[in-house]
Structures are given as structure tokens and as C-alpha cells.
Amino acid sequence: xxxxxxxxxxxxxxxxxxxxxxxxxxxxxxxxxxxxxxxxxxxxxxxxxxxxxxxxxxxxxxxxxxxxxxxxxxxxxxxxxxxxxxxxxxxxxxxxxxxxxxxxxxxxxxxxxxxxxxxxxxxxxxxxxxxxxxxxxxxxxxxxxxxxxxxxxxxxxxxxxxxxxxxxxxxxxxxxxxxxxxxxxxxxxxxxxxxxxxxxxxxxxxxxxxxxxxxxxxxxxxxxxxxxxxxxxxxxxxxxxxxxxxxxxxxxxxxxxxxxxxxxxxxxxxxxxxxxxxxxxxxxxxxxx
Amino acid sequence: xxxxxxxxxxxxxxxxxxxxxxxxxxxxxxxxxxxxxxxxxxxxxxxxxxxxxxxxxxxxxxxxxxxxxxxxxxxxxxxxxxxxxxxxxxxxxxxxxxxxxxxxxxxxxxxxxxxxxxxxxxxxxxxxxxxxxxxxxxxxxxxxxxxxxxxxxxxxxxxxxxxxxxxxxxxxxxxxxxxxxxxxxxxxxxxxxxxxxxxxxxxxxxxxxxxxxxxxxxxxxxxxxxxxxxxxxxxxxxxxxxxxxxxxxxxxxxxxxxxxxxxxx
Amino acid sequence: xxxxxxxxxxxxxxxxxxxxxxxxxxxxxxxxxxxxxxxxxxxxxxxxxxxxxxxxxxxxxxxxxxxxxxxxxxxxxxxxxxxxxxxxxxxxxxxxxxxxxxxxxxxxxxxxxxxxxxxxxxxxxxxxxxxxxxxxxxxxxxxxxxxxxxxxxxxxxxxxxxxxxxxxxxxxxxxxxxxxxxxxxxxxxxxxxxxxxxxxxxxxxxxxxxxxxxxxxxxxxxxxxxxxxxxxxxxxxxxxxxxxxxxxxxxxxxxxxxxxxxxxxxxxxxxxxxxxxxxxxxxxxxxxxxxxxxxxxxxxxxxxxxxxxxxxxxxxxxxxxxxxxxxxxxxxxxxxxxxxxxxxxxxx
Numbered sequence: 001x002x003x004x005x006x007x008x009x010x011x012x013x014x015x016x017x018x019x020x021x022x023x024x025x026x027x028x029x030x031x032x033x034x035x036x037x038x039x040x041x042x043x044x045x046x047x048x049x050x051x052x053x054x055x056x057x058x059x060x061x062x063x064x065x066x067x068x069x070x071x072x073x074x075x076x077x078x079x080x081x082x083x084x085x086x087x088x089x090x091x092x093x094x095x096x097x098x099x100x101x102x103x104x105x106x107x108x109x110x111x112x113x114x115x116x117x118x119x120x121x122x123x124x125x126x127x128x129x130x131x132x133x134x135x136x137x138x139x140x141x142x143x144x145x146x147x148x149x150x151x152x153x154x155x156x157x158x159x160x161x162x163x164x165x166x167x168x169x170x171x172x173x174x175x176x177x178x179x180x181x182x183x184x185x186x187x188x189x190x191x192x193x194x195x196x197x198x199x200x201x202x203x204x205x206x207x208x209x210x211x212x213x214x215x216x217x218x219x220x221x222x223x224x225x226x227x228x229x230x231x232x233x234x235x236x237x238x239x240x241x242x243x244x245x246x247x248x249x250x251x252x253x254x255x256x257x258x259x260x261x262x263x264x265x266x267x268x269x270x271x272x273x274x275x276x277x278x279x280x281x282x283x284x285x286x287x288x289x
Numbered sequence: 290x291x292x293x294x295x296x297x298x299x300x301x302x303x304x305x306x307x308x309x310x311x312x313x314x315x316x317x318x319x320x321x322x323x324x325x326x327x328x329x330x331x332x333x334x335x336x337x338x339x340x341x342x343x344x345x346x347x348x349x350x351x352x353x354x355x356x357x358x359x360x361x362x363x364x365x366x367x368x369x370x371x372x373x374x375x376x377x378x379x380x381x382x383x384x385x386x387x388x389x390x391x392x393x394x395x396x397x398x399x400x401x402x403x404x405x406x407x408x409x410x411x412x413x414x415x416x417x418x419x420x421x422x423x424x425x426x427x428x429x430x431x432x433x434x435x436x437x438x439x440x441x442x443x444x445x446x447x448x449x450x451x452x453x454x455x456x457x458x459x460x461x462x463x464x465x466x467x468x469x470x471x472x473x474x475x476x477x478x479x480x481x482x483x484x485x486x487x488x489x490x491x492x493x494x495x496x497x498x499x500x501x502x503x504x505x506x507x508x509x510x511x512x513x514x515x516x517x518x519x520x521x522x523x524x525x526x527x528x529x530x531x532x533x534x535x536x537x538x539x540x541x542x543x544x545x546x547x548x549x550x551x552x553x554x
Numbered sequence: 555x556x557x558x559x560x561x562x563x564x565x566x567x568x569x570x571x572x573x574x575x576x577x578x579x580x581x582x583x584x585x586x587x588x589x590x591x592x593x594x595x596x597x598x599x600x601x602x603x604x605x606x607x608x609x610x611x612x613x614x615x616x617x618x619x620x621x622x623x624x625x626x627x628x629x630x631x632x633x634x635x636x637x638x639x640x641x642x643x644x645x646x647x648x649x650x651x652x653x654x655x656x657x658x659x660x661x662x663x664x665x666x667x668x669x670x671x672x673x674x675x676x677x678x679x680x681x682x683x684x685x686x687x688x689x690x691x692x693x694x695x696x697x698x699x700x701x702x703x704x705x706x707x708x709x710x711x712x713x714x715x716x717x718x719x720x721x722x723x724x725x726x727x728x729x730x731x732x733x734x735x736x737x738x739x740x741x742x743x744x745x746x747x748x749x750x751x752x753x754x755x756x757x758x759x760x761x762x763x764x765x766x767x768x769x770x771x772x773x774x775x776x777x778x779x780x781x782x783x784x785x786x787x788x789x790x791x792x793x794x795x796x797x798x799x800x801x802x803x804x805x806x807x808x809x810x811x812x813x814x815x816x817x818x819x820x821x822x823x824x825x826x827x828x829x830x831x832x833x834x835x836x837x838x839x840x841x842x843x844x845x846x847x848x849x850x851x852x853x854x855x856x857x858x859x860x861x862x863x864x865x866x867x868x869x870x871x872x873x874x875x876x877x878x879x880x881x882x883x884x885x886x887x888x889x890x891x892x893x894x895x896x897x898x899x900x901x902x
Contacts, residue, residue: 100535116772219899
């Protein structure tokens with residue numbers, strides 16, 4: 001057991017204190033609100049027909065979003081790392097943009113471009129494809145806001161993946177397939193898992209864009225966050241917080257699972273994944289002055 | 290060739306999901322011409338919104354850089370009970386819907402609460418004023434700096450710092466001259482993402498700000514107000530401006546990276 | 555050291571920025587629902603400031619916030635220190651009163667505390683391609699109807715009340731002259747109409763305003779909303795037509811000062827003056843500009859200075875038992891509307 005200096009303990013208290021005040025404390029207030037009537041009431045709140053439909057719809061849509069973004073995100077990461085092509089810097093800069101766009105604007109953009117006033121929208125109507133105000137619209141909004149996660153979690157890993165490792169495996173006689181499964185995948189898996197799990201968690205909580213493109217018909221196109229909003233607005237904070245706490249529990253479990261899965265064997269510490277895109281320039285000790 | 294197919298698919302994915310909608314937004318904001326765009330972006334409400342967003346972003350950036358660094362250092366370098374919980378909690382803000390993020394601040398600081406009455410007697414307005422707006426944005430942006438620094442700290446280890454200590458540097462010098470420079474890119478990335486996210490914060494701030502004209506309307510709230518006032522050109526113009534600012538920051542970051550990588554090779 | 559110093563500066567900046575303070579200028583804070591924003595910002599607020607200055611020589615700065623009626627009420631209960639609340643539903647003011655923030659009986663003012671009035675109307679595309687004339691037309695297959703979610707929008711509550719009440723009126727008409735239908739059969743007719751119309755609703759926005767913007771984006775064939783929402787849009791040359799059904803509900807919007815806040819801010823005199831200013835001719839004219847109806851039109855109290863004819867089968871919220879009753883019988887967990895929505899989702 002290491003001994004810590006006073007400074008280190010002070011920093012630890014500062015970190016724990018800050019996180020408690022900023023995140024734990026407020027979330028505890030929400031949890032308190034939802035368990036005020038006891039566990040039975042909590043269960044009741046999340047099992048009402050509207051609440052349970054909303055929860056199921058949200059989980060389904062988030063899952064679908066995760067699958068799609070995992071596929072396309074992986075593909076994008078590979079392309080952005082391994083290939084040189086004109087406009088690569090442009091795509092790279094675009095990847096982070098969904099973080100910056102207010103969800104309201106995301107919703108409005110999607111509703112506008114796929115709505116009845118544009119050529120694209122009218123073409124969809126001709127083809128009898130319903131995108132907006134239906135489940136596909138919900139997934140679309142979720143795809144937009146979660147787009148960066150998989151890409152950014154994979155890129156640094158792909159970059160650091162020692163080409164030499166792959167080449168070494170080749171020279172030792174391994175087939176491309178074996179190389180892929182025994183070398184590439186294990187190195188890339190933690191990054192992929194991080195991106196995937198974060199996508200899921202983020203999609204669960206999305207509100208601003210979905211409320212504009214979903215239609216929000218209870219038990220049909222109403223996601224959990226919109227249901228929660230409706231309950232708060234109609235003076236049922238307990239029902240609202242119960243559903244929110246349920247979503248939070250799922251998210252927390254997912255995040256804990258992620259940490260367990262990305263913990264390198266034999267190490268006590270999780271392998272954290274960077275969001276940056278290239279190996280970072282390191283400073284040589286001789287440069288410090 | 291698979292290469293062409295892959296690159297093409299990625300362009301298609303980006304175009305469909307990202308580029309298309311943003312282009313459409315751009316076109317719509319110039320729907321009534323450049324003069325109208327300029328007028329909307331420079332009117333008092335818009336300028337106030339930009340200023341307010343800038344203020345909040347600046348405060349949030351500093352807070353996140355300081356506490357994000359401390360949290361990252363503590364998480365990577367110290368072992369203690371509760372560390373798993375701490376690390377699991379860090380990403381939770383991603384999954385909290387903004388409605389709840391705002392609501393929880395009201396639960397904490399409302400008029401009938403301990404904290405609410407405490408600050409009330411001090412004469413400090415938390416809710417429906419700057420503090421709550423900053424808190425809501427702090428909550429939403431917390432994960433970014435931490436997540437940028439932790440892997441770096443892990444990779445770097447403590448060797449260089451130990452070396453510096455044996456050479457006679459005190460803790461503060463070690464931190465300033467060894468640790469911080471090595472974390473430089475982590476800071477840059479974390480700061481960029483924090484700024485981008487803070488600029489885009491909407492839902493929670495809508496709930497806790499009171500949406501008071503020319504007082505607590507951030508740029509995103511102004512966009513919302515314009516939209517519900519049927520001023521679509523105004524809403525789109527300000528939105529496009531925010532996007533352009535974020536994109537500019539991101540592009541500068543890309544170029545800086547490319548330059549540094551070039552000089553190092 | 556440096557860091558604590560930085561914190562002190564930051565903290566001070568956060569805490570004191572935006573906290574206005576005293577001096578010679580008094581400040582009044584308004585919380586208004588979203589729809590009449592233009593009337594307040596363009597006409598009413600400046601006119602009041604002028605009149606107050608004339609009367610007392612004092613400058614008053616007026617801060618305003620516009621948002622959904624229910625959201626504003628909740629914000630006020632949650633600590634938003636508005637001095638005057640002008641909302642869409644009396645129920646929202648009652649909630650504020652229940653929280654102890656309003657201690658006077660605001661219904662004792664002129665017009666029982668109401669300052670603006672309108673009716674629920676239908677908006678259709680120019681040329682009325684789907685041939686909408688009466689409520690039953692909204693229930694026809696292939697007609698897309700728009701109105702917001704009553705759980706989040708006060709306007710939507712008015713809309714659903716209008717449909718339900720229209721159903722009751724239709725039941726009366728069906729029963730024939732001189733005969734009154736039983737309560738159950740009338741309610742069945744009303745619920746049936748509501749169900750068939752709700753079935754045609756594909757999008758429920760979270761506020762009345764957002765509903766209109768969705769309609770403007772080309773979604774839906776007919777929108778159910780406040781008449782005073784549609785009239786200004788049509789005046790701005792939007793390609794819509796407005797249809798006021800014979801059976802519709804009379805909407806009245808209340809105002810009240812928030813006792814706890816006006817006393818804390820020492821602005822009771824200003825707040826009272828503002829509330830009575832809202833009843834003045836100038837303010838009422840500003841509302842009329844925006845498409846509101848004259849206050850006494852339904853009760854035929856005042857001569858109708860309006861080109862808007864009174865619907866022949868107009869009813870009021872009181873005819874349906876009042877908001878307290880409606881909140882449970884229509885919108886409660888076992889209310890008619892809630893049950894309809896759940897049944898429709900289950901395919902019943």
C-alpha cells in the first residue's frame with residue numbers, strides 16, 4: 001500500500017469533492033426524488049404502459065444506432081487512418097462537429113432536409129419511405145449525435161497498432177485472416193468497445209434532436225427522454241425521475257462493464273482510450289529546461 | 290478496388306449524416322440574402338447571446354482544465370477505494386438527458402432547499418442566473434478533459450518526473466516544467482472538445498436560465514427563440530455562425546497537429 | 555497562491571455577472587407564455603414604460619421571458635423570480651398560487667383576471683385541398699392532423715378541450731331539438747370524435763409554437779391551434795386558410811402578479827400598474843393587432859370591435875366543468891384523452 005504525500009491526498013480530495021458535487025450529488029437528488037415513494041412506487045412508475053413502451057423503444061433505437069455506428073464508425077476510422085486521399089483533413093475536422101451542434105439545430109436540420117419541402121423529402125414520400133416522425137427518424141437523430149464516438153475511440157488505437165506487429169506475424173507465416181483475428185482485433189477491441197458502449201449510453205440520453213423529428217406519439221414514437229419531459233411538465237416529477245434513474249442505472253452498468261472488458265489482463269488499471277487522432281508528440285527529457 | 294469502395298462509402302456516410310444537413314442549414318440561412326444574414330447575426334439579442342456563450346465557455350474551460358487535470362492525475366496515479374466508482378461516474382453526464390440535468394439543478398437549488406435558502410440569504414442568485422447556467426454546462430463538459438489526459442498519463446508514466454526530482458526540482462517545478470508540457474496535446478484536445486460542447490449546450494441551460502431576453506439567453510437559446518418567433522433566417526444564421534466557429538477551431542487544431550507531426554519527422 | 559486567486563476571480567465573475575443591481579432604475583420581471591411575445595415587446599412594454607415615466611417620473615426597466623405556459627409556471631415555482639406572470643392557462647397560475655407564491659385572489663380583477671381571448675381554430679393549406687369544413691373532416695382517413703402534446707403544452711389542452719366539447723355539442727345536435735342526450739351518450743360521442751381525430755395525429759410537438767413551425771415546414775394537412783396563432787401568419791402572407799368551426803371553445807388567458815416576488819423586490823406599485831395596464835385600451839389594441847378577440851365578445855358584454863364573427867356553438871371551459879375537473883377527466887392518468895392514446899397504440 002503506497003503512502004501518499006499531503007499534496008497527493010489534497011488532490012485526491014479535490015477530485016473526489018468536485019466529482020461528487022458536480023455529478024454524484026445532483027444525480028442523487030434525482031434518485032431521491034424517484035425513490036420517495038419507495039421501491040414499489042419506482043417499479044410502478046417504470047412499468048406503466050407509456051413508460052415501459054418508451055423505455056423499450058429507446059433501448060431498441062439506441063441498440064440499432066450502436067450497431068450502425070459501430071460498422072460505419074469502424075470503416076471510417078480505418079479509412080481515415082490507413083488511406084491518404086484528398087479531403088481527409090476535412091473529414092477529420094468534421095468528425096467532432098456533432099459535439100458542437102446544439103441538439104435543437106440537429107433536429108431542425110434533419111427535419112428540414114428530409115421533410116416535405118425538399119427534393120429529398122418529396123422523393124422519400126414518392127417511394128413511400130417514412131423517415132421522419134417514425135422510428136427511422138429517431139435512429140437518424142441518434143446516429144448524428146453519436147457519430148464521433150466510435151471513430152474517435154478507434155483512431156488512436158489503429159494508429160498505434162504496430163504495423164510491425166502485423167508484419168511480424170506475416171513474416172512468421174500467419175495468414176491475413178489469422179493476423180486479423182489474433183493480432184489486429186485484440187489490439188483494436190478495447191477501443192472499439194469504448195466507442196460502442198459510449199455510443200449506446202449517449203443515445204439513451206438524447207432529447208433535443210429526437211423531440212423534433214420523432215413525432216412523439218405515446219407508446220409509438222415517444223422515447224424515454226421525451227416521456228420524462230412530459231411527466232415533468234404535467235407535475236409528475238416522481239414518474240419522470242424514476243424513468244430517468246432506470247436509464248441512468250443501465251448506463252452506469254454499461255460503463256462499469258466497459259471498464260471491466262477493457263482492463264488489460266494482469267493489470268489493475270483500465271486501459272484508457274484517447275480521443276486524439278495521432279500519436280502525440282512526446283517531449284524528451286533533454287528538452288526540459 | 291476495395292480502397293475506392295471504402296473511401297467512397299465513408300464520404301457517403303459523412304455526406305448523408307453530416308455534410309448534407311449542414312449544407313442545407315447554410316443555404317437556408319442565406320435564404321433572404323447576405324444583408325439579412327448579417328443583420329440577424331449582428332442584432333443586439335444575437336450579440337448578447339454570443340457574449341454570454343463566450344463567458345460561460347471561458348469559465349467552463351478554465352474549471353475543466355483545472356479539475357479535469359486533477360481528476361486525471363488522481364485516477365491514474367493513485368489507488369484507493371472508490372476509484373472504480375469514480376471512473377464509472379465520469380462518463381455519466383453523456384447519458385443524462387438535458388431535461389433531467391436542468392431538473393436536478395432545480396431540485397438542488399430551488400427555493401425550498403437547503404442550498405437554495407443558503408445562497409438566498411447570501412444574496413446570490415444561483416438558479417435563473419449565471420451560476421446555474423455555468424453549472425449545467427460544467428456538468429455536460431466534464432468528461433472531455435479527463436478522458437483526454439488519462440491515457441496520456443498512463444502512457445507517459447512517472448519516469449521523467451522522477452528523473453527531474455532526482456535532479457533537484459521541487460514538486461511545483463516538476464509539474465510546470467515536466468508534467469504540463471508532456472500533457473500539452475491532451476490539454477489542446479480536451480480544451481477543443483470542451484469549447485465545442487459548451488458552445489452547443491442547449492437543453493439544460495434552457496431549463497435553468499429562465500430564458501430572459503437580453504439577460505440569460507445564450508446563443509443557442511437565442512436560436513431557439515428566433516425559431517419559435519418564426520424567424521427562421523435568424524435562427525439558421527446564428528446556428529451557422531456557431532457551427533462555423535466550432536469548425537474553425539477544429540480545423541485549426543487539425544492543422545496544428547499536422548504541422549507538429551511534420552516538424553517531428 | 556496563483557490558483558486560489560484565479561478561483562476567487564472566477565467565482566466572483568460567475569456570481570456577480572448578471573446580477574443586476576439597484577440604483578435609480580427599478581426593474582420588473584415578466585414571465586409570459588410564448589404566443590403574445592410580439593405584442594409585449596413591440597407595443598405593450600414600451601408603452602407602459604412611457605406611461606409610468608409620465609406618471610411617476612421614474613424609469614422602469616422591464617425584463618421579459620417567453621416560453622411555454624406550463625414551463626414558465628414551473629420555473630416560477632422553482633425559483634424564477636418573475637414579478638408578473640401572464641400565462642395561457644388559469645391552471646398554471648393556480649399551481650403557482652398553490653406553491654404559496656400568489657397570495658391574493660387574482661380572479662377578482664376586471665374580466666376575472668383575464669387579459670386576452672381567442673378561440674380554437676383550424677389552419678389548412680391554401681385552397682383547402684382536403685376540403686376541411688367541420689370537425690368530423692379531421693377524422694377522415696388520409697387527413698393528417700397536427701396539435702401538440704397536452705402533457706407539455708397548454709395550447710394543446712385547449713385544442714383537445716375544443717374537440718371534446720365540440721363532440722358534446724354534436725351529441726346535443728344529434729339528439730334533436732328540445733331533447734338532451736344523456737351524459738354518458740354525449741361523452742361517448744365526444745370521446746369517439748376525439749379518438750378518431752387523435753388517430754390522424756402523427757406528430758405531437760412539445761409546444762403550440764413548435765406545432766405551427768412544423769405545419770410551416772409542410773407537415774400535416776390541418777393544424778388545430780389558437781386562432782390568434784394563425785391570423786398573424788396569414789397576415790404575413792403564409793399560404794394558409796383559417797377555419798373556425800361553429801363548435802369551439804372560448805380561450806381566455808390570465809395574468810397575476812406574484813406577491814412573494816413583488817414584495818421582495820419592492821415593486822408592488824409597478825406590478826399592479828402593469829397588470830391594470832394590460833386591461834387598458836392600448837394593450838388590448840396591441841392584442842387585437844395580433845389576432846386576439848375582444849375580451850367581452852363571448853359574454854356579449856362589449857360591442858364587438860372586431861371583424862371576427864362569434865362561432866354559433868361557442869362554449870367555455872366552465873361549460874365543461876372547469877379546469878380542475880377537465881385535468882382529471884380528460885388528461886388524468888385514467889382520463890379520456892390518456893385512455894384514447896393508449897388504446898390507439900394498442901390498436902384498439
